[in-house]
Amino acid sequence: MSHQDDYEEDIRKTIAFIYTHQMTHYSDLVANLKVSRKKIAAYLDEIDRRLLGSKVQLVRKRNQGIYFEGDTEQIAEIFHIPSNYDGLDVHGRRSIITLNLIMQNSFVKMDNLADDYFVSRSTLERDLRAIKREVSKFGLSVSSTVNGIAIVGNEQDKRNYASRIISNYWRESIKANRLVVHLPQDFDNLIGSETLRTAQAVLSELQRVTKIEFTEYQYQSLLIHICISTVRIQNAEYLPTWSSASQALSPETSILTRLLEEAFNIQVPKSEQEYLNIHILAAKQSKLTPDDFKGQVVNRRLLNIADFLKTNIQIYDDQLINDLTIHLGPAMHRFQVGLQASNPYTSEIMRLYPQAFELAFDLSRKLDDRYLVTVDKNEIAYLALHFQSFMERTTKATVSNNKINVAVICSTGLGTARLLTQRLKASFADKINITRVLSVPNAFKAKFVEDMIISTIPLELPGQKVVVIKPLFEPKEERLVAKEITNIEDRRTRNQNSFLSLMSPTRILVSSKHLERDDAIKMIGQLLVDRDLAKIGVAESAIAREEVASTLIRQDQVAMPHAQSEYIKKSGITLLVATHGVTWGDGEAKFVFFIGLNQHAIKNTNLDAVYHRFNQLVSSDDALSLLAKANNPKAIWHQLIDFFQKRTVSD
Incomplete structure (x- = not known):
């Protein structure tokens, strides 16, 4: 960091300390910024100068204190302070405090936390109450003793939550054909920019040697995992052995382990290698395509997932099943150990595609029941995109052909079925589209998405209205079908304002x-x-x-x-x-x-x-x-x- 960058950072810290304490003194600023009184005076003079013409004033009163007066909401804008700067953004400050407590190997004194983050004790107490509520959702708790504050929980839950925090602040750019990762400066004290650079170098070497390819998310997820795990291993905090891990370590995992041990001068225990293996397997399986479902060599686990989807999704097409299976195949590795995706578009997906999100949410509950996995909202949002694509495909087909889709179930043979379909088309060519003709046994296995089902024998199909007619389609049957067509058209008209209905x-x-x-x-x-x-x-x-x-x-x-x-x-x-x-x-x-x-x-x-x-x-x-x-x-x-x-x- 340049001298000018150091100067600007000290200005920001001075502002943050005054702002969050509401009123402070020279001695407090000197103690917390660890600079001389002369420098503090120079910083205050500079802040004064930059506030000229604004609606904010910096007040310095002898025997009273130093504080801001006026429209203090302008401070961040005047000094170009980013919204995630811990001193001025509550959410950012709480995130960095949480990460600090997770990464620490011991209890932290309240006074030290208050000093580190330029907040009063009462503000810190409010922050800790909010942090306690938030981390409790993920199996963690905040412990407060005479020794200080600590976040308590198993190592896996701690790391998963730390990953969540880091991924929220993760930014990338390309510089000189090289990926550069940016994190807020305060993260540097917990992870270390050198740790980040070393981990990136290790992954680059892994890719060079093994030719393994990562998606953007897989790379980010593995890099964050490595940064956190190396710090924790150095503190002798290890992940437990994954009891479900029956999969042998892949050759790429063994190479990655060796590279990490050499680069960080650490010993990576078997339990840590198992978790690295999850990331590697997910990357290797992410190349699945619909062609993987064909041929003599078939991945049995993927077929099991496909069968599960067909049983638990009411309306689908083959493409939806294939797309979800390809997505869930490698994702199941992550779900089973609590690793979740970071999704920058979750809020937008929820807002723009609420119906698809609810379908994905329903599927996530069934995945939880069947496979005992937890799927969070970011993962659900990714699943929702597949449902949205399916709905747009089917809607497009419906819009392009506004006819009523009909499935015909015939019990009397192929010849009668053909005659019946011809007569239906002749009577209602401008109204209906016959999508398929089924035998009775096949009808009980089928999933129906059609608007109308016409059968030559009485059938009870759950959730479906069946119009029963005679195979030869006499005038009485024609009137019966016409009546049902009218009912469907009426329902479609009412659906024009289906919200009010x-x-x-x-x-x-x-x-x-x-x-x-x-x-x-x-x-x-x-x-x-x-x-x-x-x-x-x-x-x-x-x-x-x-x-x-x-x-x-x-x-x-x-x-x-x-x-x-x-x-x-x-x-x-x-x-x-x-x-x-x-x-x-x-x-x-x-x-x-x-x-x-x-x-x-x-x-x-x-x-x-x-x-x-x-x-x-x-x-x-x-x-x-x-x-x-x-x-x-x-x-x-x-x-x-x-x-x-x-x-x-x-x-």
């Missing part, structure tokens, strides 16, 4: 109290249970869903919690308008749209249309303002109707 005045609540997230969800859940619209446990299922990924989509406005489908008796959307707000994680919501859809609604409702209308509503500041002013369910309902009527005209 899922609501009613009886599903609207108004609260004049400030609420916490769980209390708001429980209030809605109780209403649904009391009206026999949902089963007991519906609120708890939505709260559990929130613990995985928050459904707050506008920081100060809207949340959309989802109930698990098995708790819903009658599908619908319930709205809570909280005039004094609902604390929702780090944000606040005034409008809580509780989505409750059972499996029948998921399969038979045009969810694209529902979410399209929902997005229109929550994207309109004017509409939300009018809803906030309406003071009772009936008035809110009329505002909703009025809004969508105007949108229908404009559409």
